[in-house]
Amino acid sequence: xxxxxxxxxxxxxxxxxxxxxxxxxxxxxxxxxxxxxxxxxxxxxxxxxxxxxxxxxxxxxxxxxxxxxxxxxxxxxxxxxxxxxxxxxxxxxxxxxxxxxxxxxxxxxxxxxxxxxxxxxxxxxxxxxxxxxxxxxxxxxxxxxxxxxxxxxxxxxxxxxxxxxxxxxxxxxxxxxxxxxxxxxxxxxxxxxxxxxxxxxxxxxxxxxxxxxxxxx
Amino acid sequence: xxxxxxxxxxxxxxxxxxxxxxxxxxxxxxxxxxxxxxxxxxxxxxxxxxxxxxxxxxxxxxxxxxxxxxxxxxxxxxxxxxxxxxxxxxxxxxxxxxxxxxxxxxxxxxxxxxxxxxxxxxxxxxxxxxxxxxxxxxxxxxxxxxxxxxxxxxxxxxxxxxxxxxxxxxxxxxxxxxxxxxxxxxxxxxxxxxxxxxxxxxxxxxxxxxxxxxxxx
Amino acid sequence: xxxxxxxxxxxxxxxxxxxxxxxxxxxxxxxxxxxxxxxxxxxxxxxxxxxxxxxxxxxxxxxxxxxxxxxxxxxxxxxxxxxxxxxxxxxxxxxxxxxxxxxxxxxxxxxxxxxxxxxxxxxxxxxxxxxxxxxxxxxxxxxxxxxxxxxxxxxxxxxxxxxxxxxxxxxxxxxxxxxxxxxxxxxxxxxxxxxxxxxxxxxxxxxxxxxxxxxxx
Amino acid sequence: xxxxxxxxxxxxxxxxxxxxxxxxxxxxxxxxxxxxxxxxxxxxxxxxxxxxxxxxxxxxxxxxxxxxxxxxxxxxxxxxxxxxxxxxxxxxxxxxxxxxxxxxxxxxxxxxxxxxxxxxxxxxxxxxxxxxxxxxxxxxxxxxxxxxxxxxxxxxxxxxxxxxxxxxxxxxxxxxxxxxxxxxxxxxxxxxxxxxxxxxxxxxxxxxxxxxxxxxx
Numbered sequence: 106x107x108x109x110x111x112x113x114x115x116x117x118x119x120x121x122x123x124x125x126x127x128x129x130x131x132x133x134x135x136x137x138x139x140x141x142x143x144x145x146x147x148x149x150x151x152x153x154x155x156x157x158x159x160x161x162x163x164x165x166x167x168x169x170x171x172x173x174x175x176x177x178x179x180x181x182x183x184x185x186x187x188x189x190x191x192x193x194x195x196x197x198x199x200x201x202x203x204x205x206x207x208x209x210x211x212x213x214x215x216x217x218x219x220x221x222x223x224x225x226x227x228x229x230x231x232x233x234x235x236x237x238x239x240x241x242x243x244x245x246x247x248x249x250x251x252x253x254x255x256x257x258x259x260x261x262x263x264x265x266x267x268x269x270x271x272x273x274x275x276x277x278x279x280x281x282x283x284x285x286x287x288x289x290x291x292x293x294x295x296x297x298x299x300x301x302x303x304x305x306x307x308x309x310x311x312x313x314x315x316x317x318x319x320x321x322x
Numbered sequence: 323x324x325x326x327x328x329x330x331x332x333x334x335x336x337x338x339x340x341x342x343x344x345x346x347x348x349x350x351x352x353x354x355x356x357x358x359x360x361x362x363x364x365x366x367x368x369x370x371x372x373x374x375x376x377x378x379x380x381x382x383x384x385x386x387x388x389x390x391x392x393x394x395x396x397x398x399x400x401x402x403x404x405x406x407x408x409x410x411x412x413x414x415x416x417x418x419x420x421x422x423x424x425x426x427x428x429x430x431x432x433x434x435x436x437x438x439x440x441x442x443x444x445x446x447x448x449x450x451x452x453x454x455x456x457x458x459x460x461x462x463x464x465x466x467x468x469x470x471x472x473x474x475x476x477x478x479x480x481x482x483x484x485x486x487x488x489x490x491x492x493x494x495x496x497x498x499x500x501x502x503x504x505x506x507x508x509x510x511x512x513x514x515x516x517x518x519x520x521x522x523x524x525x526x527x528x529x530x531x532x533x534x535x536x537x538x539x
Numbered sequence: 540x541x542x543x544x545x546x547x548x549x550x551x552x553x554x555x556x557x558x559x560x561x562x563x564x565x566x567x568x569x570x571x572x573x574x575x576x577x578x579x580x581x582x583x584x585x586x587x588x589x590x591x592x593x594x595x596x597x598x599x600x601x602x603x604x605x606x607x608x609x610x611x612x613x614x615x616x617x618x619x620x621x622x623x624x625x626x627x628x629x630x631x632x633x634x635x636x637x638x639x640x641x642x643x644x645x646x647x648x649x650x651x652x653x654x655x656x657x658x659x660x661x662x663x664x665x666x667x668x669x670x671x672x673x674x675x676x677x678x679x680x681x682x683x684x685x686x687x688x689x690x691x692x693x694x695x696x697x698x699x700x701x702x703x704x705x706x707x708x709x710x711x712x713x714x715x716x717x718x719x720x721x722x723x724x725x726x727x728x729x730x731x732x733x734x735x736x737x738x739x740x741x742x743x744x745x746x747x748x749x750x751x752x753x754x755x756x
Numbered sequence: 757x758x759x760x761x762x763x764x765x766x767x768x769x770x771x772x773x774x775x776x777x778x779x780x781x782x783x784x785x786x787x788x789x790x791x792x793x794x795x796x797x798x799x800x801x802x803x804x805x806x807x808x809x810x811x812x813x814x815x816x817x818x819x820x821x822x823x824x825x826x827x828x829x830x831x832x833x834x835x836x837x838x839x840x841x842x843x844x845x846x847x848x849x850x851x852x853x854x855x856x857x858x859x860x861x862x863x864x865x866x867x868x869x870x871x872x873x874x875x876x877x878x879x880x881x882x883x884x885x886x887x888x889x890x891x892x893x894x895x896x897x898x899x900x901x902x903x904x905x906x907x908x909x910x911x912x913x914x915x916x917x918x919x920x921x922x923x924x925x926x927x928x929x930x931x932x933x934x935x936x937x938x939x940x941x942x943x944x945x946x947x948x949x950x951x952x953x954x955x956x957x958x959x960x961x962x963x964x965x966x967x968x969x970x971x972x973x
Binding site: 118119122123125126127129130131132133134136138140143144146147150160161164165168171172175176178179305308 | 341
Binding site: 339342343344349357361377381385389393396523525 | 546547550551553554557558560561562565568620627630634642645646648649650652656657660
């Protein structure tokens, strides 16, 4: 162990948990009913369906990111400066998500052009979050000195045949953005929700959540 | 212990604590006095009574859910993918509660029709939270491999005679919603407050907080 | 140790930390400059002095409560249902403080009558917080089975001669409220700030922060 | 170890993490698009570039402070009343940052005079945060009884030749404020971003993050 700086993971996990928890909870502040709408409250509440969909989409998106983050840090015992910076950028992008969420929900009351811009903006943010998450996982997998228990006689850390799997979520976001711009904006919005639901379903260790060459503590 | 994926509970508890703490604290942001009301500030503050009642109701509701969540996770040592997903849905519903809370508080300045819609909306959200909590407790009780210390010689995990007790809160919410729609909206609002107070009173291990067939660590 | 229900303190501390941290941080959201004020931004920023004072007062007030809470729970190993309920009521009152803080800051732009109502409202909330804190400390001191290490050969838990000290903060709040109503509202606002500063200064174990008959872990 | 009061660091770290996490996450609430701007949403989103820059600047600023705070507390085992008060003041200043952030972002739509006032206000807040952080580090370095493992045969706690390094960030803020007032406001805004980026880059143990005379646990 040379003198290169590194930290234990517990406070980084606590700080990240705080940021994810707040980002996920602030989303509801964007949903509002104007006072004059209380004359027809049932209709007003039903008319808010884009806001509810946006809320659920972003909640599950941040939730999936939190699970992937949790899975990554379960393997780690130390964090080095590179990983610390990647984590800060990931939190920066995740904490930004409530803004495109609000834009996307509001755009559904406006023109199709606004919808197109809004879904591209949202998708771009989600794509950046995914790429930063992927960068953190890839970097961590390349640094066995950061992991808790370097598995004795384990397979070498890079397992190329799994690489394509890890790009699934990023590819889905890229496709959805293109579909939203060139075909139909609401197709992209639906895709974001499906990607987030998929993120919850693959939680069992397959797909985006696997950390190549590392086994859980 | 086969290869099925599972996690220790500590970070899930920390993340859930964060979401509950924020959901419970954001409630106060919905209470506002307009600048022109400062000429008669005492009256304006008193006129906000529906907002205070809504704040207390939702605070104690989320507080009861937090206590029940805490009781559940005290018994657990591991979380599997199913429980992780149920927990994420529970947090999604709990973090949504500030919105129906604000709607209910505002509706008391509007028509009785608005009150009716608002209390049904609030009750529906509270009912969903309760059912998701109940689902998590029931699922956890059926999976002894997730608990901390499988009690030796303990009673079998399902104790049918207690089942009715666990449906008390959900039934009270359902009755209150019906009373709010068909009889008098404010009856439902009062019932939500009473259910939340009851949630704090039964904290000692009886009623909604018991986990069938499991003993505390 | 009979079957009466009790919990370890760690998650209650984590949840309380979350609520205190959010209540203390939300305070800044109440400070705003209107767009038309940007023509004379320096003056507009200086004119916000009541908001800054209210921010500092409430920050230090919640900070003192957090320190007292921290001191209390350092002594405790378990929490029983009574203490859990007292804690939830304490959090309910502390999370409410951003509202009277905003009212007090805004009232300084309005009439003296508004100031009078606002400082009484603020002081009343601070007084309730203090009384709930005091109730929790008193109750905890009466239950040696909840403390971490029942001090062998320690003095009996009640030390009457110290009782007056513990009522100092509550008495100061009561006096300040009366002074604010009957003499001059801004006197009360200044007193709240001084009480909060005092709360930070007596942190070394004297005054409000002592737990009768208990020694730190 | 005499009877002077002191606390273990874990709950102070948890509370500080909460405040930093919320301060960093609230920043996004300041970014808004008005409903009438949805006709030209792409332009409206692009026009928000000052808000994005302010968001990134403040996120990385608070992030750097959090890292420095984390580095400091890694060395500490106990906190005494002085350090507790310094920490509370640091949190007070950090939690205030969202307000000057919003002001700086909005001022870029207004006059150059407003920009000048806004960057000075922002820089002043950042400078206060930095000085409080520095005061906490300096004080902690002077109190070996608070550190985890007093390094045997270690260099004496004060290493004067490093002193100038620790003043780098504060000096940069002071210079940027002067440049913003007397030369060009946007120069200061750019400098704040660069200082924050530098804060992320020197994370490896050099510069602002070193704790004189102390080695990590």
